Amino acid sequence: MSILGGGIFKGMAVTLKNFLGSYRSLGRSKHPLFTNQYSWKPNPDRPLPARANEYPDPDQPGDFKKPENTTVTNFSRNFPILLHDGGEPMDTIRCVACLICERECPPQCIYIEKDYDENGKYIKRPAVFDIDISVCMSCQICVEVCPFDAIVMNSQFELSTPDRFGGLLVRRDDLLKSNDYYHQIHPEEAAARDQKMAVEKAAKEAKKKAAEEKARAAAEKKAAEAAKGDAE
Amino acid sequence: MSTAAAPNYELLQQDGLETSLLEVSMGPHHPSTHGVFRMDVKLDGETVVDLRPVFGYLHRNHEKLAENMSYLSSMPFTDRLDYFNSMSNNWAYALAAEKLIEVEVPERAEYLRVIMAELTRLVNHVSLVGFFINDLGALGTPLMYAFREREKILDLFEQASGARMMCNYFRFGGLRNDVPEGWLERAGEVVDHFPSFLDEYEQLLCENEIILSRTQGVGKLSRELAISAGVTGPMLRASGVAYDLRKVDQYGIYDRFKFRVPHTDGDTGDCYDRFMIRMLEMRESIEILKQALAGIPKGEIMGNAPRVFKPKPAEAYGRIEGPKGELGFYLIADGTPKPYRYRVRPPSLINLTVLRDMCLGGKIADTVIILGSIDIVLGEVDR
Numbered sequence: 001m002s003i004l005g006g007g008i009f010k011g012m013a014v015t016l017k018n019f020l021g022s023y024r025s026l027g028r029s030k031h032p033l034f035t036n037q038y039s040w041k042p043n044p045d046r047p048l049p050a051r052a053n054e055y056p057d058p059d060q061p062g063d064f065k066k067p068e069n070t071t072v073t074n075f076s077r078n079f080p081i082l083l084h085d086g087g088e089p090m091d092t093i094r095c096v097a098c099l100i101c102e103r104e105c106p107p108q109c110i111y112i113e114k115d116y117d118e119n120g121k122y123i124k125r126p127a128v129f130d131i132d133i134s135v136c137m138s139c140q141i142c143v144e145v146c147p148f149d150a151i152v153m154n155s156q157f158e159l160s161t162p163d164r165f166g167g168l169l170v171r172r173d174d175l176l177k178s179n180d181y182y183h184q185i186h187p188e189e190a191a192a193r194d195q196k197m198a199v200e201k202a203a204k205e206a207k208k209k210a211a212e213e214k215a216r217a218a219a220e221k222k223a224a225e226a227a228k229g230d231a232e
Numbered sequence: 233m234s235t236a237a238a239p240n241y242e243l244l245q246q247d248g249l250e251t252s253l254l255e256v257s258m259g260p261h262h263p264s265t266h267g268v269f270r271m272d273v274k275l276d277g278e279t280v281v282d283l284r285p286v287f288g289y290l291h292r293n294h295e296k297l298a299e300n301m302s303y304l305s306s307m308p309f310t311d312r313l314d315y316f317n318s319m320s321n322n323w324a325y326a327l328a329a330e331k332l333i334e335v336e337v338p339e340r341a342e343y344l345r346v347i348m349a350e351l352t353r354l355v356n357h358v359s360l361v362g363f364f365i366n367d368l369g370a371l372g373t374p375l376m377y378a379f380r381e382r383e384k385i386l387d388l389f390e391q392a393s394g395a396r397m398m399c400n401y402f403r404f405g406g407l408r409n410d411v412p413e414g415w416l417e418r419a420g421e422v423v424d425h426f427p428s429f430l431d432e433y434e435q436l437l438c439e440n441e442i443i444l445s446r447t448q449g450v451g452k453l454s455r456e457l458a459i460s461a462g463v464t465g466p467m468l469r470a471s472g473v474a475y476d477l478r479k480v481d482q483y484g485i486y487d488r489f490k491f492r493v494p495h496t497d498g499d500t501g502d503c504y505d506r507f508m509i510r511m512l513e514m515r516e517s518i519e520i521l522k523q524a525l526a527g528i529p530k531g532e533i534m535g536n537a538p539r540v541f542k543p544k545p546a547e548a549y550g551r552i553e554g555p556k557g558e559l560g561f562y563l564i565a566d567g568t569p570k571p572y573r574y575r576v577r578p579p580s581l582i583n584l585t586v587l588r589d590m591c592l593g594g595k596i597a598d599t600v601i602i603l604g605s606i607d608i609v610l611g612e613v614d615r
Contacts, residue, residue: 007438010435010436010439011435013435015373017432018377076394077394105305106301106305106308137398138395139307139308139400140394140400145304153394188412
């Protein structure tokens, strides 16, 4: 500390550098800050980006280029949705109402009722599936514990509603989204999940086939033995 | 407000003036108290004669909730203890539960855990310094510079875990998912850029005469008091004790990294020391991050641990060097899927116990910056 107030001036220099640097880059970023693109008068050479995380490339006016360092919305999650495999949603719904997610949900925001046909037989699908998204804390535990890959996270963030109770209680039919929609919002995750399901299905079928063959072999053996016994 | 006399205190008397102590309740809704926290202060003029911290306004039954749900289900609630450091909270809880079920963590997951914990330390310290300067009265500028850097790291967290603050990323035996392609390169860019920001930040703050005169010699904490009160983390190191769980316990793979533990010689232990220790710790975190990003192998990120499990009756204590101090989780298992007892050792609360000793005899304006230098988050103090 040689001169009194020297440290303050040093700090002020930093502030000035940052103030000016926000208009022109000082090694910080290639593009001027988004807020500085609002100019006093409209500039036809530099149109405003359509979305906040799409910055126009100053070298190519009018060409929108997404910088690599901003948030990639592909990875963000907010509230769960139920998946179906296309067609009539309730015919291809993956959920079998096994109640695992309802039991594991930390804030207990899921409510499920099983569906029964007119004979009182349990048909593997939910009659009621409610998620109270005013309680949900987007933790993704339900997605992790689901053995049927039936519930995944959405990234839709426009959820404002004037109705505090009904508007934030999402019912089964509103939760149902197709697998194609899931591919749109989280392409990589959806592809990985499809692959995992295909592997599991193949393993299950191989197991079933092996069991069938074993049963058939056993039956043949038994029949052969029976035939042998008859011959004797 | 009411007037009352504190025991063993003689009022400063002036001839012809009748004076008395003034009792002021600061908070709970006061911008300087970092949340809903109250201080009952007794004042003689501007001098603090007595101080009583009152907390519990944000109590939400964290421990009892965790005792009524499975081990996995309370993982997202640990995010909400100290909401600045959700990643390191996850780690402490995962360590405790991993001791119960005895699972191995794969190599890549261990590296990613270190990377996430050190990024969290950067986030916490950089915003703490911003808030601390904010408490001094520099409204805005340093805090906004800090938040600009914090935002880059939060973007990394979002890409890895899906959420900016409530990450819920660690699992028993590994991590929930691998980082996306190109994430390590992006993290490397952020880490490479960080030292130049720190240079600029030090130039902005560390020689500023106003900051020096308001923090040096204010809120002294002696080494003896710090040790006997159980203070941990940067506050303990600022009082002259070189104690860091990353060196003492070497949990995870911290034995593989070369880094130093900054500490003072314990002569002062004032607010300026606590502020500078955090600036120095960020430099060391960057060193660890560089080594971890260079050495991370490819491979699995999840060991074969069951999602829902019933551990044998046992007890376990997992602790880490969190950005605020020693964060510990104590679990007692009784053979059911739920813990019989779940206890958090919150660094914020235990560091807060020395607030009265640091504030006595100082000015009322200094209590605000002393509180700021402790670095509390009320989500963790009250639980």
